[in-house]
Amino acid sequence: MDTSKQESLNQLLQWSIENSDASRNDPTVQPTDQQRDPNQGLNPSALAELLGGPSDADRMREAMTAIIAPFSEVDLENKMVAWDNLEQLIEQIDNANNMESLGMWAPLTAQLDSEEPEMRRMAAWCCSTAVQNNVKSQEMMLRTNTIPKLAKLALEDGNQAVRKKAVSALSSEVRNFQPGMDELEKNLPEGFVMVRRVDAADMEAVDGVIQKLRDQATRG
DSSP states (O other), rough: HHHHHHHHHHHHHHHHHHHHHHHHOOOOOOOOOOOOOOOTTTTTHHHHHTTTOOOHHHHHHHHHHHHHHTTTOOHHHHHHHHHHHHHTTTSSHHHHHHHHEEEEEEHHHGGGGGGGHHHHHHHHHHHHHHTOHHHHHHHHHHHTTTTHHHHHHHHHHHHHHHHHHHHHHHHHHHHTTTHHHHHHHHHHHHSSSOOSOTTTTOHHHHHHHHHHHHHHHHOO
């Protein structure tokens, strides 16, 4: 048995012991968080894999397959379902970090160039979710040259919803990540940032840049 399945089995066994009738009825046993709430402590992806169901990685691949498929094969409505599924999955930091090994950053950022506004909006949304408070994904966004695309969308896209999501993605990317902040500054119009080299750890300074982008995105 491989290591991941062994860990999943051990986790399931521990959960079963802690939630057994004997443990519940033993007054000498101090209830744990899992006993108070049996849904806590189980990794849904690991459990699904152990029981033969699709893992989160499988679902992420399925979602991206639908997203990048031709519109003749998957219509916009179903692509939106796939986008929603992907965005919810990458809210978990482990799944967001797995995007690199799954080769998902390139097809994701490619959708920022889609002719369909909803596709651009959802791509920016997923970028924002993936990099929020996640240095590894922030580094991936930087390496995939996504920041210039997002800056262009934030400043120039004809759809307000797209512009706003692009700003949100940039906001998540540059906070406490100086290389991202430096790259954003390079892709803003001359004079847009009044101070030289904004400190990415200075939230007031970062907020000033992001708010200016938001204001411009709102005005169009």
